Amino acid sequence: MELHAVKASYARWAPVYDRTFGAITSVGRQRAVDYINDLTAEKILEVGVGTGLALPNYRSDLKVTGIDFSEEMLAKARAKVETLGLDHVQDLRQMDARTLDFPDASFDVVAAMHIISVVPEPERVMAEMARVSRPGGVIVITNHFARETGLLARIERIAAPFANLLGWHSDFEVSTVLGQPDLSVIEQNSLPPAGMMTFLVLQKGK
Template identity: 40%
Template sequence: MLELDSESHSNQSSETGSQAGTACVKSCDESVPSRDGDRKQNGKMNGGTAKKTRGAKPKPHESKLYDNLVPAYQALWPAVARRRILHNVNSLNIAAGTKVLEVGVGTGLSLDAYPRHADITGVDLSESMLSEAEDLIEQRGWDHISVQPMNAEKLTFEDASFDLVTSFHTISVVSHPERMMRELVRVCRPGGKILVINHFRSPNPLIARVVDSAGSLTRHLGWRTDLNVDELLNELPIQVMRCQKSNPLSLFRVLIAERKA
């Protein structure tokens, strides 16, 4: 149901930065916090888009850091990475009826990249960010999109549930990136596509050492700089179609893979 656009290998944005995606910041063995009866007072959350009561204060995320980052995230995100995401999603030529899962959807600022003729599900562990995504979905009238809280390292969907699985600037903020990557592959159908945009450790030893030196600081901010893409993809049932930077100066790589049978 998806095709790769041959032009997706060129003319990409060189903006840098990172999304404070929060699909999972704790071990996947920890459960998603209670939501007062699945938010019966505020509308549906699990299995659809909740209608948030205006003025109601959303429950805090397990990490208060990300709740506090929501305003800055919304202000900085368009300038940091949005154009790169729009370009790469558009390059996939998503067909009508395609079932798409975005893991680490955050406040939903990448959701307008998807065509209205697709069926979009977004998941994130931060309910504060999902609350903002719900408002955006309601404001735009996006009846083809729903969001729900979920742990990226332990997705509750059945195997092979989606035609396309995406994740942007999220896998480097989870506790166990390899578990998250296995989950992305598991819920993707054979022949389906996986699109990940993220910072990965440079294969250049000098650059890698320089970036690694900032690791102690970035870990306090919730993300890691030493994620090795080869180790992440090791022994997974996928065929990597593309894994490269949009340009030599970019900090991020675009990974496009196809799930094998």
């Protein structure tokens, strides 16, 4: 997707995101945060933090930084942090995920929940997430990936030309996120609803 389309899409969705896409993706988001909370980790980066739906669920001793390109989404995330007193959230910053403004090996865990099929140049975003992960750290992804066969695969192909309007790529291939040479898959599972979402954990080589 083009950056202007992403910006316009999420400005449009921000007021209703929690009740629409946020509700549909809640299982994947909770699965990702539960996994992160079970790790021996301290510094967490959430790429595409959106309206901050996951922020209240992180362990209170973690140090969470969130970034998003959409100021409208970030405004809602900041309101959640203030209203709920989320002291474990260290920073929420407007940022392009293709050029993360953090040094190499800054984070124990990088999370990307339902955003990798939205961003422009997803391969470049994956490279940046790998760069800011420490050696031995993990990247936790939840996302919809295209199916190869069946009715849903046909629906995904039909919807693909409307990516800019929908705000995501219905025909997004999992191979797009698996091309980083320093990352290896350590977990990959299907998630509800109807196995449409995938939970994926990649580990950076030590």
